[in-house]
Amino acid sequence: DAGVIQSPRHEVTEMGQEVTLRCKPISGHNSLFWYRQTMMRGLELLIYFNNNVPIDDSGMPEDRFSAKMPNASFSTLKIQPSEPRDSAVYFCASRYSGRAIADEQFFGPGTRLTVL
């Protein structure tokens, strides 16, 4: 299995531009998570989906952030408009939920976003 795939790996954009991050979870996994990692705040959960349905988006910073999961094999995280404080590494993770407590989450390699 190729693991969780994220694109792009690096994104540099200017303040005010729209940014779209993409994620392909591991085939067969039914839960998908979007995280943001910064030095100051560590790894924060933004939103997660079960069976393509958003379950908890309480970590989404504000209305500028939105996430979709149109099918089991694809998800996007969009920031519009982007701001310099959005600069961070964004991770997507997936897992199969249901077999045991705290099933393992598999993380993608991340997208390093820089907003100038």
Added chain:
Amino acid sequence: TQLLEQSPQFLSIQEGENLTVYCNSSSVFSSLQWYRQEPGEGPVLLVTVVTGGEVKKLKRLTFQFGDARKDSSLHITAAQPGDTGLYLCAGDKVTGKLIFGQGTTLQVKP
């Protein structure tokens, strides 16, 4: 509010030394996971502890879950340069989502 406090935040030691990383909370977790993250990569699961008082060993790494399931520790014996990385603890409250600690950056010098 950080629900999981990790200490120390940074640790630089010589090869062959022992170390312990702590993960503490005032909340009870149904389970706790430890991840290791290398630069430019996502975190990778090392272990999951579920039962209060549980001890798990992974080669030179020993993980313990507190009796009250509020805290955990990671002990590394005879650290190697390959152990260098960011160690993250994460608690699960059976809500489906993990709460991560701030992480401990470990550097093991040859």
